[in-house]
Amino acid sequence: MRPLEIESLGFSYEDGTVALENVSLSLERGEKVAIVGPNGAGKSTLLHLIAGFRMPFTGKVLIDSQTLTESSADDLRKMVGLLFQDPDDQIFMPTVEEDVAFGPRNLRLDDIDGRVSKGLRSAGVETLAKRKPHKLSYGMKKRVAIAGIMAMDPNILLLDEPTSGLDPRARSGLIKLLKGMDRSMLIATHDLEAAAEIVDRAVVLNVGILMEGTMRDLVMSRDVLERAGLEIPPVSRLFSVLGSMGYSVDALPVSMDQAVAQLSKVIDREGRHIHAHVHEHDHKSVESSQ
Ligand SMILES: Nc1ncnc2c1ncn2[C@@H]1O[C@H](COP(=O)(O)OP(=O)(O)OP(=O)(O)O)[C@@H](O)[C@H]1O
Ligand SMILES: [Mg+2]
Incomplete structure (x- = not known):
């Protein structure tokens, strides 16, 4: 049973903006997939739909083989953990530890204290436990929001720009954490280098799906990069230049x-x-x- 299957998904906002058109993709158990594409490509919209936050849509979303509908959304939402792009949309409790405890408590999970300390530790924010979230910096808020998701330990992780705004050490800590997790995840990101470390596969989205393949396939596909407004990371560019100088480069590293x-x-x-x-x-x- 696949944790996630999406068939011909389409969605338009109330004002008529077409955000997604004919999107089909699926996740195998434990598979990690990056969703990349320019601003306004529909990445966040896609994650919000899967998390049951936006309806109605056309097509089908199946979570653990159960169809996502208005009546099943509350139940299915327990299986997916969505990290919002903007941490201010996610954290609202008076202290960091209460905020991290909110998700697991809401889902009536056991061992709240254990989950909170595990969540705080995984995002490297143990020392912030007693702080007021709204007084924290953007990157710290982001890490608190990540701690909250980790405390819920969901079956499917939907991460919207998880590395944006993180300092280099927090970024590499998060990359390591996500890489080591045996969990199905969809990661919407502009950070191709982080994606290359974490994911098995990438999907290029721009309302519809432009391409699916490995991150290496992606950096070699000039046409797709052009159409999706993506820039290859400096390290890939370096190897590409070496290739054009005659050095043998079979695949571009990302x-x-x-x-x-x-x-x-x-x-x-x-x-x-x-x-x-x-x-x-x-x-x-x-x-x-x-
Ligand atoms: N609440 C809304 N009402 C109307 N249109 C919206 C709304 N939210 C998003 N959109 C539009 O839907 C499209 C997809 O937006 P979305 O936020 O999903 O893109 P994204 O790929 O996540 O972009 P980014 O890289 O900037 O995060 C855009 O055209 C955007 O303007
Ligand atoms: Mg977005």
Whole structure:
């Protein structure tokens, strides 16, 4: 049973704005998928629809094989955790710890204290437990909102721009956390490098789906990048330039980790090559001196 299936989904806002058209995608259990696309592509709308926050839509959304309807939305919402793009839409309790406890309490889950400390720890905000959320900085609020989602430990994670506004250390901590989680997730993001670290697959959205594939496929697809207004990360650009200079580059890395892995293979290969040459040379010079 797939945790999420979406068939020919379409949605327009009351003012007539068409936000999504004929979107079909599914998530396997434990699969992580990035939703990328320009501003206004419908990424947030898509996540809100799946979380049961917007109706009516055309097409079908199935969560654990159950059809999402107005009457099933309350029940199905328990299975999905949505991290809002703007943390101010998410946090509203007087203290951080109460805010993180709100979700699990609302779902009547057990071990609230344990869940709260786990959530706070996973987002690295234990020290903020007693603070007033609305007095925190944007990045700190974002981390508190992440703590709240983690405390609920939902089956499907829907993360809307999870890395935006985070400082570098918090960003890499979050990447590590999400990468290590054995959970199905959809991540709407402009952060292609983070996505490359975390996800198995990417979906390029611009009202409709433009492409589906790996992040490496995506950075090699100039036409899609152009149509989706996406820029490839500097590390991919570097390899692309090396490729055009004649160096053999079979696939473009998207993240620094991928680049290091790719480069160390080349260095390894070339290193051995150089080593072999030197060896051969030594051998010859020994022979000629005899
Ligand atoms: N409440 C609303 N009423 C009318 N139109 C809306 C509303 N919210 C979003 N839209 C429109 O729906 C479209 C999709 O917006 P959405 O916020 O889903 O895009 P996005 O891909 O998340 O963009 P971003 O990268 O800026 O977060 C846009 O054209 C937007 O203007
Ligand atoms: Mg958005």
